[in-house]
Amino acid sequence: MQELAPVAAAPVLDAESVAQEFPILSRRIGGHPLVYLDSANTAQKPRAVLDVIYSALAEHNANIHRAVYPLAHESTEAFEGARRRIADRLGSAYEEIVFTKNATEAINLVAYAWGRAFVNPGDTVLLTEMEHHSNIVPWQLLARERGAHLRYVPVMANGRLDMSALDRELATSPKLVGVVHVSNVLGTVNPVEEIVARAHRMGSRVLIDGAQAAPHLPLDLGALDADFYVFTGHKCYGPTGIGVLRAKRELLEAMPPFLGGGDMISRVDWQESTWAQVPLKFEAGTSPFVEAQGLAAAFDWLDGLGLDAVEAHESEVTAYALGRLLEVPGLTIHGPLDGPRGTAVSFSLDGIHPHDVAEILGREGICVRAGHHCAQPLMRKLGVAATTRASFGVHNTHADVDRLVDGLVEVRRIFGVM
Template sequence: MVKNIAIARNDFPILNEKINGEPLTYLDNAATTQKPQAVIDALTHYYEHDNANIHRGVYTLAERATEGYEGVRQHVAKFIHAATDEVIFTRGTTTSLNWVALGFASQVLQAGDEIIITVMEHHSNLVPWQQAAQRAGVKLRYVEINEQGELDLAQYADLLSAKTKIVAFTHVSNVLGTINPVKQMTKMAHDVGAYVVVDGAQAVGHFKVDMQDLDCDFYAFSGHKVYGPTGIGVLYGKRELLTLMNPVEFGGEMINLVQRQITDFKPAPEKFEAGTMPIAQAIGLGAALAYIEAIGWPAIEAHEQELVNAAYAQLAAIEGLTIYGPPAGPTRSALITFNLNGVHPHDVATVLDTQGVAVRAGHHCAQPLMQALGVSATTRASFGLYNNQADVDRLCAALVETKEFFQV
């Protein structure tokens, strides 16, 4: 059933909340999105009617749970244009990236190799590669940003060499909103024989991603950032690389045969999904993807682009406010990070909360990027499909009142 994005916010019960007596203006979607009633209903239905452990049982509840869980895997594969056996369920983007850094990097890194990441990475796509580099004794190198907050592709080209074994970067910066040219960067890396790992946490809920088109080797995202539950994530990996990659957690369900001294593992994806997986969360993820599809990418992308363009223009008009990242346009996703001169971001967020406006303040788990920007923290407003112009107006009005409160 096709949905109208103009009234989509009516599908999200939490948006009826009042915060400090004011309507909730939720602008922290880059941290987590709110959940539509369809997702809440899917979770409730699973627990009320289908709750059982998957794969192991031959009774009706177990069969229904297994069918639902594996059906979502097929749904995810179609959603990102991948093969079903290339989709692994994890706890989230962080887990997915750690599994690649632990289970894959250890298989391919050798002395003299180099790993390239970028200065705009979230810690979840930075610290695992620091650790991988230290374990393997290889060099970790960084791509810097230019004045507009975009990656310096000329420097990236200079860094790439026959020594480059792994390149890891974010599809969309969680601080700058920069949309990186994944397809171009992947080809450049492949041309020197490197593997490519992409953090898609800030991309998948905002525009269509296609694994065949991007051609990256691994891609990770989280359910809770695409209007689904927490505790469920996806790791895409090319089939031949998942065969090479080792699991990093061990237990039931992932094995063909266990003997006293050796174990034979199942092929991917089962060999990576040890123990009882987040079954209900997977069911909820499937409902979230169906909800997105009912609205459609053209409507979501056009709506969010219009919203961020309006927000950028209105924020830029506030005296003493500094915006970070590229200008509004095709290289910026649906978030804006800024600072109000003379007021700490935490104070900005606190005052905004008194007016019902929820934003994120701090270093956003991107401290090397904060250092590159010359700040210790920023304030971030991030948008989702249910936000509207009224939310933008409330944000800007609250910021003007914040300036008046602090007399800056």
């Protein structure tokens, strides 16, 4: 029988008031109030972010880095100002922040630009068994092209990485270690500071997938010292179409461009071209200048709530959810029940397919995800084809969790497994 760790302290954030800042949360689905429990998939957008996006398009819309009229100057200043604010928030230099379209593209940028230049035949890229496809497939493509090898740190039965196995793999000095900061399936918070330090001692570079960490945890990427850190905007209460690669400047300087085109060049001749300074060297074409402003606004909004308060509230709601879910007969939670944990909770309900669970809950206005969560190898490790996943955001409350549990009881009734 699964046992739960002690519940965290009471929330220090008024989530009901916060929820009122999200226009979409006033919707009703099939006559039921919307309960959004899929923030690990994409987060909803507060009015503060929507207002900034509207203003950028309605009042300041002009392409950046290309014109000298006042409107274009305003747009360029807003875009680069957003980069500065994001860099400051992450404890990083302005030149270390590269905008991409999402975290997946950011990882591909590293795999193709850094990997093609520095990964040689026979080298090893070390990943973990809890990685999202976005931190597996680009390295598979690179390994096939460069004649490199992929190896994986195992996940233990408690949902955490086998750190002894990590040390054994690091002893072979892999060229790069790629690790997820917070698992989108298990909710595991990996000890990335320790992993970075151990890897660097062995001469390995480190890439961290922070897609599930950036919306929830305070980040000082300068202090963390990872060589590459990626995340996406739409999970951080910002818009789609923008991601961030934070990379050490000396690595960006040494890497060739990822994409070619306008804005990433210094000079173009018929046969040769030279490149712009970083970070623009990696931002070919029209950049997501509206989306960057929206992402900076999302971080400003989160900071206004207080990152410590956000983390404490989400941890408490997740702990409450773990306890309530374990009351449901036949329900198994996949992932840690104690220690540091993210807000994604994956579970199986005996005898009922996750898609059926999600479909029935959806009719009740309860939004959860079902499937392999872009982590098919991990699903096979867990011995399941798919799971149902509830994931919590800053606007969720105990009442939302109670609605979920009541919905699961109804699912079991419909399938006759009471």
